[in-house]
Amino acid sequence: MHGEPKSKSEILSVSDGTLTEADARAMLERIRWPNGVHCVFADCGGAEAYKIEVKAGKRNDGRFVGPRHLFKCKACRRQFSVTKGTIFEDSKIPLRTWIMVMYRMCSSKKGVSAHQIHREFGIKYESAWFMCHRIRYAMQDKNPLLLSGTIEADETYIGPRRRRGSPTTRERIKDEQEMGLRPQPVRDWREGKQIVFGIVERGGKARTMHIKDATKDEINPILIKNIDLKESRLITDAHPSYRLIRHHLPHDVIKHELEYVRGDVHTQNIESYWSTLKRGLFGTFHHVGENHLGQYLSEFEYRFNRRKITDADRFYALLGQIEGRLAWYLKDDPSLV
Ligand SMILES: [Zn+2]
Incomplete structure (x- = not known):
């Protein structure tokens, strides 16, 4: 299951917008790997990985990249970040924004539109739209019981x-x-x-x-x-x-x-x-849109099926199911690096 919230102040910082990028990353690491970091590559799955910090600088292709916080698997020697293989992978939007938007979608009864996200968080409308759809994908019940x-x-x-x-x-x-x-x-x-x-x-x-x-x-x-x-x-x-x-x-x-x-x-x-x-x-x-109705349905279902728990629990439960990616959004998402 997903990691327990660290403290009451953590959820407060998510809801009032004071969450820092470092806190967001730490929160995700804790929830994704409650028993220590595991290699995210399916063909390895090594149980030992260590942190590496990559400084900001120019990459081989001449592009400038900011500092990166990565892990390296002891078994297969490959590097990965906490967002690898999740709905956040390759997004340029800060993790703290993702987390705060997820909280908003979990806590507002009728949902939040991409327009609201665009205005409140200062993200381009198109990026906000894709962001909401990635979150709806995480909300989908992937193993529905009878x-x-x-x-x-x-x-x-x-x-x-x-x-x-x-x-x-x-x-x-x-x-x-x-x-x-x-x-x-x-x-x-x-x-x-x-x-x-x-x-x-x-x-x-x-x-x-x-x-x-x-x-x-x-x-x-x-x-x-x-x-x-x-x-x-x-x-x-x-x-x-x-x-x-x-x-x-x-x-x-x-x-x-x-x-x-x-x-x-x-x-x-x-x-x-x-x-x-x-x-x-x-x-x-x-x-x-007709093509996306199914995803809005997942969002309403997610909230309804967890209506008896608190906003915070509904949010932590969602953070526990962020793995997996949708093929269609990877094609067109303007926020991809
Ligand atoms: Zn590995």
Whole structure:
């Protein structure tokens, strides 16, 4: 597990912005290697490494580099830094900024936009955007366990609302449509929207994903793969996609045209999850690209699934899962050296 926080003042310095670069590095070393520094190269994994300080100076290619704090593996003799193989690798942004932004993303309920990070920390917007996405990658649940117990599932549509023209114009158009002077709108309200499917354990974890179609062929395999079928009971609305799932686990349906609650049969937990997600997405992020929706979902899930612990614990837990890198951000990230 991740190293224990050194002191209360450490988390204070993260939240009030007084964290120094040296403290940030020490914090990361402690959390990454609680039992002493290990070689980060997968083909070695040597258990002994020592610190080396490389002075600032010109490199062979003529570029000037600042002082570097490296480790050298006793077994394979290779050098590495504390950020090697993590989401911070090769970033020009100071480690202290990374750590403070991570804390902000862990502690604010609706999330923090790249624009806010850009303004608050004085980083270029593009760099802030990539930074947030790298952090979302760390937030992703990479070894999801089966969900169990009383489970609610539902799908929701995320995307721009169509509200063109002023209220009076919209009213006039509606009147004209009713009088037959104008064709009835034929557009499907789902057009241009993204579908998100979600499963929530009552009192427990949520799992959400961006799907193409809310059909049984897409939804049933997700339910079967993510739920402990022997230990669970599923509750959904009367959407036809869930009709055959009763062959896999007990299934209760609440018909929303008739009622919203029948005893303990309701989908209020997943619905409240959707409302937090939508308030966050529209209020904070304004526009979420289709290609990146999945990563925003990881961010909301990360916070929700750790809602019962403190901001500080949620942050230290995230620092404990910074290893790994995303292929797509390495291509375009402007903050790379
Ligand atoms: Zn090694």
